[in-house]
Amino acid sequence: MTSLQRTILTIAGSDSGGGAGIQADLRTFAAHGHFGTSAITALTAQNTTGVTGVHGVPPEFLEQQISTVLDDIEVHACKTGMLFDAANTRTTVKALKARYSGKTIPPLVCDPVCVSTSGHTLLAPEAVQVIVTELFPLTTLVTPNKPEAELLLGRSIGSLEDMVQAAKDLLRLGPKAVLVKGGHVTAHQEDISRLKKQGHHVLGHDSQENTRILVIAPGPLVVDVLCESGDVVTVFARPRIDSSSTHGTGCTLSAAIACRLAEGVSVPEAVLQATAYTHLGIATAPEIGHGHGPLNHLHSIVRRDIPPRTSNNPHPLTRLLIARNPKHWKDFVEHEFVQRLGRGTLSRTAFVHFIKQDYLYLKYYARAHGLLAAKASSFSLIASATRTITNVLTELDTHRALCASFGVSPEELESTEECIETTAYGCFLTDMGLQGDTTKLLITVLACLLGYGEVGLWLKSTCDASTLESNPYRRWIEDYSGAGYQGSVRLGLELIESVAAADPPSPARLQEWCAIWDQCTRLESAFWDMGLKAGEETSAA
C-alpha cells in the first residue's frame, strides 16, 4: 500500500472478539500500511459485552515470542498493551533490554492497560509497580487513561488541570513523554480557552479561525494532555462522540501512535494524527455485537480494484477492461468483417466503404489527440499525443495509396459523405475529450489503438504466407501487424498502465472507465457492421 512500509511489534493480550488487543493493533498497523508482529502476553475469551476468561502465557514463552521476532526482523517501533502480570511485565523488559543492549531501542509506546472497557481487571496489581520502575524508563510515550493515571499516581483526577498535573507527575517516573487520555472526562470550549490562557499549546480541535463558513455547533469535547520533557504541555481536543463503539480505543490509539513514530514523525504530530484516526474509527464504527463494539479501523483505506503491475501481468488495467466484457471485445476483434478480410473473401465494396469512412474517422482520432495535447500537464504527454497525430498523418498517405489501389481518387476520398457510425464514434472521442481529464481521454482512444493491433496480429497469425500473398487486403494486414503500428500499441499500453498505477482510480472512477471502454468496443463493432452492410447493399442492388 505504501512505499514506506514499517514493521512494528506489539506485546499485548489477544482479544478473541477482535476489537482490542493485538487484533486491534494489527488492524491499525495494516490500515496505516505497516507490517505487524506480535508477542502475546495472555489470551482473553472476550466479546463486545465482556471478558469471560483469561489464559496467561508463561513468561518463558512470552520471552521466546519476543526474542524470536527481534532476532530475525528489524522493528521500527514497539508498543505494549495488556502485560497481564508482574512476571510478564518483567519478561517484556528483559527481552527488550537483551535485544537492544548497547543499541538504540526503537520508539516504544506503553499503553498501561489495567482495566477493559467493560470493566474487567486486566493487570495484576503487583505488575503496576514493575511497569513504573522497569518499563517506563524504556518508554518513548506512556498513554494512561484517567483511571489508569489515577491508579499509577494513587490519587483521583477531576479537572483538566488535574490531568495536566498528572501528566507532569507521571513524566517524573521515567518515560520520555506522557499522554493522559481524557475519554473519561468531558470538557467544553471554555476549558480549552482556559488551558490556552495558561500557556498550553492546543492542537487537534479544528481551529474555527477563518472557517466561519464551516462552523458547526460547539458541543462537548474530549481532551488529551501530552507532557514532554521540560514539562512542555500540548493539549489535544476534539468533539466528544456519544457512542458505545469504544472497545479497543486505547489499543487503537497507542497502535496508531506507534505507526507514526515508526514513520519518524514527532511525538506531538504522532498523537495528533493518531487521535484523529481513532476519533474517526469511533465516528464510523460498524454495528458489531451487543455491547461495546469495535472501532472502524479501515476508514483510512479504500479498495484498489486494478491489481498492481507485476512482471507476470504488466498490463493489469487493460486485462481488466477486456475481461469485464470479453464478448464485446471478441465481437470487435473477431468481427465477421475482419474474418472475411483475413480470408480475402470480403467484398471490395465493403472494404472500400470501410477505408473511406476510416479516413474520416482518423480526423476525429487526430483531433482527439489534439485535445489530449491541449489538456496535458506534462511535456511527455504532449509529446505522446503529438506523436500519435504524426502517426495518423503518416497513415493518411498509406490510406490514400490504399484507396488509389482500389480505384478511389483523392477527390472521391475527400468528398466522402460521413456515415452515422463514423459520426457516432468520432464525436464520442471528442465528447470524452471535452468532458473528462487526460486519463479518461486516453481510455477512450485505447480500444481503437489496441483493437487494430489485435486484429493485425490475429490476421497475421491465421494467414500463411501463400494465402497472404494472394489476399487483396494484404497491405492492410501487414500495416497493422507490422513493427510500426505494433510499436505504437506497446507505447499506448505502457502509457495507460503507468498513468493508472500512479493515480489509481476509485471504484466509481474505474466503473466509468469500463463503461467508456465498453462503449468504444461496441462503436468499433458498429463500424465493421457498417462496412459489411455497404457490401451487402451493393450486391443486393
Added chain:
Amino acid sequence: MTSLQRTILTIAGSDSGGGAGIQADLRTFAAHGHFGTSAITALTAQNTTGVTGVHGVPPEFLEQQISTVLDDIEVHACKTGMLFDAANTRTTVKALKARYSGKTIPPLVCDPVCVSTSGHTLLAPEAVQVIVTELFPLTTLVTPNKPEAELLLGRSIGSLEDMVQAAKDLLRLGPKAVLVKGGHVTAHQEDISRLKKQGHHVLGHDSQENTRILVIAPGPLVVDVLCESGDVVTVFARPRIDSSSTHGTGCTLSAAIACRLAEGVSVPEAVLQATAYTHLGIATAPEIGHGHGPLNHLHSIVRRDIPPRTSNNPHPLTRLLIARNPKHWKDFVEHEFVQRLGRGTLSRTAFVHFIKQDYLYLKYYARAHGLLAAKASSFSLIASATRTITNVLTELDTHRALCASFGVSPEELESTEECIETTAYGCFLTDMGLQGDTTKLLITVLACLLGYGEVGLWLKSTCDASTLESNPYRRWIEDYSGAGYQGSVRLGLELIESVAAADPPSPARLQEWCAIWDQCTRLESAFWDMGLKAGEETSAA
C-alpha cells in the same frame, strides 16, 4: 472501507512473526474490508526462518474463545487453520456444532495445516483422523496442499492427474468441496491443455484468447484443482513466481476464500479471486526477515487521504484544503484590502478599481461554469452549474448598481481595461476547465466561492451595527454575508464534499487538488493586492 462489511471467525494458531496464522488471516480480512474475530488454538514463537516454540492452548479455553465470540457476534464465514492437536480439533467441532445446532452453519473453510513452510510439524498425527471424521463433514471447502493431501490420503501425488484424483477422493471424505493446491507441483502450458482436453474447466490463468497484444512469454505455472459435488473439477492456473516470500500462503488463500464466501460468492469464483489475491501478495511481497518472508496482504487497498464525512466534520475535503496551507488562506480572507474595507478606510479608488476588475473576472467565472455544464454527465450538475451562472448574472445588476453609486457609468464599466491579475485568475479558471474533469473544475472555482463567503461573515462579525451603518462599503459586506450568497456557499460545499466522497481521489490526485486550491488562494490575494496598489498609485499621483 466497504458498505458490505462481513464478520469472519478464524480458529487457528498465532504466528508471532506475523506472516501466517491468525495474523495473516486478520490482515487478509482487513484488506478485504471485513472484520475478523479469532480463537487461538496454539501460540507459536516464530519468525521467517522457523518455529522456535509452540504453546498449546487448553481445549476448554479454546472452547471459551469460540463460544464467547459466537454468543455475541454474527459471523458470516469461518476458517480453521492450525488446530494443533486432536483435543483442540474435537473442541473446535464441538463448539461449532453447539452454536449451530439446528441452524445453518456459515461457510467454513478448513485449511488442514500440518506442516509450516519452514518444515515444522504443526499438527499432532492423531489429530489428522479427527479432522477427517469430525471436521470435514461440516466443511464447505477443504484446502490441502500436496503434502497435506498426501498425508490425508496416505499416498504420494506426482502429476496433475494425481491431484485431480486426490481432490475427488478427498471429496468422498465429507467436505462439500476440495481444493488441492499445487504450490509444490510445477506445471506447464501443455499440462493445462491436457487437462482441458480431459474435459476440465480451466480458470484463472489469464486466457491468451484475443489478447495477442498483451502476450507474455509462457513460463512455469502453478495449478490448483477444485473438486465439487458430482466430481465437477475446475482447474486454476497462474504463473509460478520464483520467490522465498511464501510464508503464510496457505493461511492467506483460505482466509481470502472465506472473505469471498462471506460475501456470498460461489466456491469457484471465491477460489479464483482468492488465488489471484494470494498470487499478487507473493508477487509484491516486502522484504522482511531473513527466511521465508510474509506476503504483501495490502496490495488490494490504497490510502484514503480525505477523512470520511461525519456529523462532527461534514466538510473534510474543504478543511483539508484550508489546513494544508492555512497561511495562504488567511492571507486571502484577512487581506489588508478586506480589513480596510471592513473598517471603511479603504480608498475609494482602490475599491472602484477592484469592483471594475471583479466585473471582468465574473465573466470568466460564469464561463467556467459554462464549461462545467458542458462537461457534466448528470442533469443535477448541469443544473448546479447553470444556477451559478444565473447567480452571477443577478450579481451583475448589484455590481452595476454598486459601480453607479461610486460614479462608474455602465459605459466606463464595460470599457474597463483588464488587469494582468484578472487575466491570470480568469484564464486559470478556464484553463483548468479545459484541462481536467468536472471535479478539478469544481475545486478551481471553490476558493473564490468560499473565500468571499468567509470574508462576508468575518466582516459582518467584526462590524457592529453603528460602524456598518456609516461604512461606505456596507452594501458589499451585506451582500456577501447575506442569506443569498451564504446559501450558495452551502450548496457549493455540499456538492464538492459529496463528489469527493463518492469518488475518493488517489494521493496523487488529491495533491493536484491541493495545488489548484493553493494557486487560487494566491490568485485571490493578488487580486486584492491589485486593488490596494491602484489606490496607492492614485494617492501617490
